[in-house]
Amino acid sequence: MNPTAVLINRLHEVAAPGGCELRGVLLPVTFREAFQKLEAEIHAFDPDAVLAFGQAGGRDAIEFERVAINCMDADIPDNSGFQPRDARIDSAGAPAYFSTLPIRELMEAVQAAGLPARISNSAGLYVCNFLMYRLLDATLRTRRQAGFIHVPYSPEQAAKKSPPAPAMAVDSLVQALAIIVETLVRLRSSPRRP
Amino acid sequence: MNPTAVLINRLHEVAAPGGCELRGVLLPVTFREAFQKLEAEIHAFDPDAVLAFGQAGGRDAIEFERVAINCMDADIPDNSGFQPRDARIDSAGAPAYFSTLPIRELMEAVQAAGLPARISNSAGLYVCNFLMYRLLDATLRTRRQAGFIHVPYSPEQAAKKSPPAPAMAVDSLVQALAIIVETLVRLRSSPRRP
Amino acid sequence: MNPTAVLINRLHEVAAPGGCELRGVLLPVTFREAFQKLEAEIHAFDPDAVLAFGQAGGRDAIEFERVAINCMDADIPDNSGFQPRDARIDSAGAPAYFSTLPIRELMEAVQAAGLPARISNSAGLYVCNFLMYRLLDATLRTRRQAGFIHVPYSPEQAAKKSPPAPAMAVDSLVQALAIIVETLVRLRSSPRRP
């Protein structure tokens, strides 16, 4: 099981800072539906921030994606069988969007808690990058913060690979999520330094 | 802090199967003293099996070492400043010793619990390989089982590397150690399959 | 010596297809001057296409960069001591530019000649990405094709690394450049397939 799905099941373990409410939604891994479902949820819940999570098997740290680019190039078909190659997400859209999360501060907060983290400059060209692009496009002229975070394999997944791959315990992911939420809320409520 | 040191501190969390007793000893990372200290402890405690643990930064799984070779070739000095190059451990000794642990069964038991594990065919040529060689040499004509197990960085260590490196939670190491001990005791007490 | 400098010295070995002229220019690795010098050369020479080359030590193939993003984040200072962090290249500029080279066709032509090649989705955030961004920005409303190509270490460079790193013979780079030029000219002169 993908650890990002487990994160949703364990969302109640994340202490939401005063006055905050957390909601999780599981998205299908298809270009056609992933953002559709997220967008409906955003309209229903009206969140201040949207943290999209996805798995990047083989990576060894929590990776805060810096940028989504206006391109789809899938090495394998998505779960609906769709496989775009060298195609634009939105033929009239911006070439890229930068994450509106404070990725440097979030990365440093996670690292300070003793968990491997880094900033990534490419979210790939599969459903993750697509979702991030659509999400940032939809939140562009809002006050919503949004971005995408890639996570490693869980130990259970990595143990089945041959050869084994880097992994991160799901407990560590839950801990990281709590730190990310806490840091995000703290930075939003504090006046900007001049 | 090296997670193998933490393992010793948390040894009481490992349920020793009936009639078994576990003892941990922390060894210095020097060619001259590492085995000396272990050998004294072996004589004092008279164990049925000796599991030596060491860290191999950058690896992404628990690695059961298959073989120790009669060679020292240190890329950096040990903690006492000694740096042997292309030298024999024992100029009259066997060229290599194979682990006397049931490494395949131990690896499979750890993997079955959802933790990344593999068999490694080289323990390097630093203090880890040296210790494994000396240990196997000393237990050669005894009924003692012995071998060496390499572990990844802890998340705390990996978070400080630039770029980050693969890590394994110390909770997972403690869990793996419990599985290893339980499997080893079970295999020792069961009659060999024909 | 950086193999991209050698490429310039060996440019005469590349057979320019009928009517074509090739010109090479060596650029400094500084954010402030790299594009300045290239721009002057573009104005003087008025080329149909601009192929920028840079080295990406550790990569194992010729990499055709897909996109340059509007960001500088240097892990080390450039050759003039300047080290921008999380900064925009052009605060009012486009978030990204896509290569206007036919990167898929160029990659396939190089691979067909038996040389490792791939498309890369991140040119990093150092001088290479900066140069590619500036170059694409400057050629945006022209008929000039432009893009950036990363190359591995030369064997001489890789041999000095500890541990050694992937390398590509300079002869292979010269061969790849000839294929790239030939393919580019052929595609420009042929009518687009419907």
Next chain:
Amino acid sequence: MNPTAVLINRLHEVAAPGGCELRGVLLPVTFREAFQKLEAEIHAFDPDAVLAFGQAGGRDAIEFERVAINCMDADIPDNSGFQPRDARIDSAGAPAYFSTLPIRELMEAVQAAGLPARISNSAGLYVCNFLMYRLLDATLRTRRQAGFIHVPYSPEQAAKKSPPAPAMAVDSLVQALAIIVETLVRLRSSPRRP
């Protein structure tokens, strides 16, 4: 085509130092026949030194193997369909043999010529390690020097991998072989330094 086969075809390009003769033999990749064929050739040709070459796809340097161990553990069947697991090569044999080539000097000579090279401490547990073990066992009480050298993919092979892999030009391999032969002959004929 495996570049070690090309090496044999281009053996005439290697200048044999005065009085030396070089002979190449292509071996099948099977546990049962690889050494059989080499042994027959050794008896027929009576060489002073035997350099066995094999390919290790994914490696990025010429690797001089330090040791062969008395174990076969094949992840895939050999070309005859035989797939030994965790088995001894010779149940009464030595646990390992060290290369009798001057591997440090050979590595340094290749590096000095600007080609990536290193010493490897594991030749794997497939046909390469098997061949090296048998070869060293057979030359043990002779004056013959023997050892095993692993080479990377050729560019042609690496270009077909997805993603591409590290490669070394066959011209570079031929150059390395000439350096190895020259260095070996020079060291054999010079009196040992005290």
